[in-house]
Amino acid sequence: ETGVTQTPRHLVMGMTNKKSLKCEQHLGHNAMYWYKQSAKKPLELMFVYNFKEQTENNSVPSRFSPECPNSSHLFLHLHTLQPEDSALYLCASSQDGENGEGNTIYFGEGSWLTVV
Amino acid sequence: EDQVTQSPEALRLQEGESSSLNCSYTVSGLRGLFWYRQDPGKGPEFLFTLYSAGEEKEKERLKATLTKKESFLHITAPKPEDSATYLCAVRGSSNTGKLIFGQGTTLQVKP
Numbered sequence: 001e002t003g004v005t006q007t008p009r010h011l012v013m014g015m016t017n018k019k020s021l022k023c024e025q026h027l028g029h030n031a032m033y034w035y036k037q038s039a040k041k042p043l044e045l046m047f048v049y050n051f052k053e054q055t056e057n058n059s060v061p062s063r064f065s066p067e068c069p070n071s072s073h074l075f076l077h078l079h080t081l082q083p084e085d086s087a088l089y090l091c092a093s094s095q096d097g098e099n100g101e102g103n104t105i106y107f108g109e110g111s112w113l114t115v116v
Numbered sequence: 117e118d119q120v121t122q123s124p125e126a127l128r129l130q131e132g133e134s135s136s137l138n139c140s141y142t143v144s145g146l147r148g149l150f151w152y153r154q155d156p157g158k159g160p161e162f163l164f165t166l167y168s169a170g171e172e173k174e175k176e177r178l179k180a181t182l183t184k185k186e187s188f189l190h191i192t193a194p195k196p197e198d199s200a201t202y203l204c205a206v207r208g209s210s211n212t213g214k215l216i217f218g219q220g221t222t223l224q225v226k227p
Contacts, residue, residue, distance in 0.1 A: 107159035
């Protein structure tokens with residue numbers, strides 16, 4: 001079993017649909033992340049949660065809505081997406097210090113999203 | 117602004133032909149430089165973390181080194197299974213929650 005598990009692995013949705021991506025980490029970490037990976041572009045940070053509190057929202061459109069019910073689970077709720085939102089969405093986690101010092105971030109396998 | 121640039125964008129090697137990948141960075145207060153390997157359709161797999169200039173780390177055929185301005189990932193006698201995209205990322209003191217990634221180097225090793 002991998003340390004960070006994402007479901008579904010593949011998702012096709014219409015522009016008017018509502019869907020959610022799920023992430024679970026089994027590493028006992030206190031921080032979780034959503035990253036977006038588009039073709040030919042570097043990974044882009046979307047959201048950061050530390051101790052279940054959102055500490056970073058990297059100017060992400062409101063059609064992406066994160067939810068972190070506990071330190072092991074993270075969701076990304078999707079609604080009225082655009083075709084340009086098609087990408088690989090990666091969940092990650094890390095064990096960060098109280099002073100904000102960061103440690104290694106571990107990624108899940110990703111959810112491939114296609115918006116039609 | 118923190119920035120990471122990787123070169124080359126793509127690299128083709130023959131099996132056994134050693135080479136190096138470059139990661140140039142600018143960051144305010146380095147809190148870690150990270151190397152990941154990513155296979156097609158999969159998430160990045162952690163390889164190394166380097167924290168200070170002069171530090172080196174090794175894993176099988178891979179060796180990562182760090183200076184104040186760049187990092188190198190040396191690949192010694194590569195095999196076809198080393199083919200992947202290698203990603204470099206930095207974490208700075210001004211944004212400890214973020215990893216800033218480069219665009220990656222796609223390595224192809226031919227038998």
